[in-house]
Amino acid sequence: MKRARSIYEIYEHLPKTNCGQCGTHCMGFAGYLLARDVRPADCPGLSDPAFAESRRVLEEMLGSGVKNERTGLIVYDDRCIGCGICVSVCPVHSVDHREVAVGKGPRFGDGAVIEIVDGRVRLARPERCNRAIPSAPPCKACADFCPTDAMELV
Amino acid sequence: MSVEKFTRQFLQADEEGRLETQDGSLASESGVEGLESRVCCGCSCLCDDISYQMRQGQVVRSLNLCQVGRKRLQDASAARQGADSGLTEGLLEDSLDKAAQILRTHGPVLFVGAEFLDEEAQQASVRLAKALGGIWVPWAFEAVRRFHQVACKMGWAAALLDDVRDHAEVVIFWRCDPLVTHHRHLSRYSFFARGRFTERGHHDRTLAAVGEKGCRIERLCKQFLDVPPDQDRALAESLRRGRAQEGFAHRDFDGIRKACEQGVYIAIFVDPEAVDPGTLETIFLWAAETNQAGGSRRVVILPLYRTGPNLEGFCQVSTAACGAPWGADFSEAAGRSIQRDWQELAAQGGCVFLLYPAGREESRPLPATIAGKPSIVLDPFSPSRADLLDVTIQVELGGLGAEGVFFRADGVPLRASGLPGLPRFGLKSAAEVLESLFTRIL
Numbered sequence: 001m002k003r004a005r006s007i008y009e010i011y012e013h014l015p016k017t018n019c020g021q022c023g024t025h026c027m028g029f030a031g032y033l034l035a036r037d038v039r040p041a042d043c044p045g046l047s048d049p050a051f052a053e054s055r056r057v058l059e060e061m062l063g064s065g066v067k068n069e070r071t072g073l074i075v076y077d078d079r080c081i082g083c084g085i086c087v088s089v090c091p092v093h094s095v096d097h098r099e100v101a102v103g104k105g106p107r108f109g110d111g112a113v114i115e116i117v118d119g120r121v122r123l124a125r126p127e128r129c130n131r132a133i134p135s136a137p138p139c140k141a142c143a144d145f146c147p148t149d150a151m152e153l154v
Numbered sequence: 155m156s157v158e159k160f161t162r163q164f165l166q167a168d169e170e171g172r173l174e175t176q177d178g179s180l181a182s183e184s185g186v187e188g189l190e191s192r193v194c195c196g197c198s199c200l201c202d203d204i205s206y207q208m209r210q211g212q213v214v215r216s217l218n219l220c221q222v223g224r225k226r227l228q229d230a231s232a233a234r235q236g237a238d239s240g241l242t243e244g245l246l247e248d249s250l251d252k253a254a255q256i257l258r259t260h261g262p263v264l265f266v267g268a269e270f271l272d273e274e275a276q277q278a279s280v281r282l283a284k285a286l287g288g289i290w291v292p293w294a295f296e297a298v299r300r301f302h303q304v305a306c307k308m309g310w311a312a313a314l315l316d317d318v319r320d321h322a323e324v325v326i327f328w329r330c331d332p333l334v335t336h337h338r339h340l341s342r343y344s345f346f347a348r349g350r351f352t353e354r355g356h357h358d359r360t361l362a363a364v365g366e367k368g369c370r371i372e373r374l375c376k377q378f379l380d381v382p383p384d385q386d387r388a389l390a391e392s393l394r395r396g397r398a399q400e401g402f403a404h405r406d407f408d409g410i411r412k413a414c415e416q417g418v419y420i421a422i423f424v425d426p427e428a429v430d431p432g433t434l435e436t437i438f439l440w441a442a443e444t445n446q447a448g449g450s451r452r453v454v455i456l457p458l459y460r461t462g463p464n465l466e467g468f469c470q471v472s473t474a475a476c477g478a479p480w481g482a483d484f485s486e487a488a489g490r491s492i493q494r495d496w497q498e499l500a501a502q503g504g505c506v507f508l509l510y511p512a513g514r515e516e517s518r519p520l521p522a523t524i525a526g527k528p529s530i531v532l533d534p535f536s537p538s539r540a541d542l543l544d545v546t547i548q549v550e551l552g553g554l555g556a557e558g559v560f561f562r563a564d565g566v567p568l569r570a571s572g573l574p575g576l577p578r579f580g581l582k583s584a585a586e587v588l589e590s591l592f593t594r595i596l
């Protein structure tokens with residue numbers, strides 16, 4: 001199932017009644033869904049059996065990953081193959097960890113932002129990520145180069 | 155405090171790699187020991203930057219292992235639980251006796267899968283094959299034979315992986331997908347790693363691939379040529395000549411042609427099993443013409459075999475034994491290279507000695523011609539078993555419980571030193587088991 005990339009892809013599967021029970025209209029709710037601030041279960045309209053298939057599709061499109069609030073990074077464990085490309089392209093590592101830049105993985109205690117732990121990517125130190133620094137330019141390197149869509153930035 | 159909660163805290167390693175928390179006290183209380191720079195023997199990447207945290211003889215956490223290595227570790231750990239029963243030594247002796255009996259009475263013996271063993275075990279298996287007059291081949295027999303025959307005919311164009319990392323401006327994967335077979339290849343060696351002359355890593359390189367649409371590497375490629383296999387040779391010829399040959403056309407060809415013209419160092423990784431000999435010869439011819447033309451331009455060709463972390467070691471041992479790297483036939487006194495195909499070899503064996511279990515993702519399923527023959531299997535993932543005609547001998551997994559020398563795809567040797575503190579439960583290494591069999595038979 002393809003990941004949801006735009007607000008319109010999500011809006012297509014909502015009831016479009018603008019009932020307001022979620023606190024906003026359907027297009028607004030679609031935006032909150034895309035940002036992973038809410039889940040499909042938070043829409044009372046989707047609990048209707050008539051929208052069961054739409055709810056299933058939305059759950060698949062949005063995945064089950066949990067968003068890191070500081071960076072907006074979502075990791076989908078079931079898709080990660082541990083290739084380490086995200087570790088290699090992280091601009092923080094290229095500056096602070098010369099060994100990582102030339103291809104070796106970080107060691108425990110090296111202070112890496114992203115690590116491959118037990119075969120899956122893990123956001124180890126979100127406070128060091130460029131996205132956690134308000135003045136830094138927005139960075140999407142890890143998600144852009146992930147070959148299996150295991151990482152998403154919202 | 156649970157180990158999981160402890161490992162989530164910020165841990166700092168001292169100069170010797172020991173772990174301690176900021177207050178210096180929790181590490182000793184939890185008994186967690188850190189091990190760094192270990193070698194993973196899951197594939198021929200032989201990543202030597204694996205770190206483990208161990209507690210009471212068990213691996214509780216690993217760092218930098220990909221899914222291939224992680225699955226291998228999980229499966230071996232599960233098998234060790236079976237070995238921790240106190241019955242292993244008796245079972246092992248029984249299995250060795252039955253295995254020796256099968257080897258003595260069911261000749262000729264077909265030895266398969268030595269590319270998964272360390273160098274010492276490979277040497278021991280060759281000695282045993284020689285003593286029994288058997289046939290000693292890798293799972294990747296056809297791929298090795300094809301690559302080496304073409305390389306010897308057209309001229310080698312080899313390079314170290316570190317050389318590729320330092321210099322390559324164009325990287326081409328031809329009918330192979332490292333994101334399926336060698337997960338960390340791109341980040342460690344070929345594309346994303348920053349080199350001496352490609353300091354910006356992937357920004358200084360062009361990635362191209364030839365393969366089927368929908369493969370994992372496609373989305374990372376600047377040029378992806380989804381040509382049918384029967385057009386591979388035309389594509390290779392077009393790249394060699396710098397223009398599309400008559401009858402060949404692809405929308406991405408111009409892009410890869412320009413990249414190859416402008417690139418000073420081109421690295422081609424090829425799966426010899428998936429590429430026909432004619433195409434392979436054309437690629438090697440392109441490399442030879444470029445490399446012999448003088449100047450700084452260079453084309454290097456490295457194989458990316460699908461099986462075996464130590465296939466390069468196998469090739470070296472085989473060459474020493476019989477002069478050819480794709481396996482040896484010891485049915486006559488002096489070992490000679492094998493000229494027959496894999497299916498014919500399998501049919502003529504009286505019994506089969508699998509030096510690594512068949513049917514795993516990184517090995518192969520058994521050919522139909524072997525099914526039903528008596529078999530002996532050295533298996534790190536299953537408990538020992540001894541029937542009348544089938545014997546399984548559980549051994550230590552190389553690079554985890556057993557140490558040994560493995561050779562990377564470019565020939566660089568690495569010592570996989572195992573994990574000290576991991577209890578052995580009476581398991582022996584593959585080399586020890588093969589030596590025991592040698593003693594029993596002779």
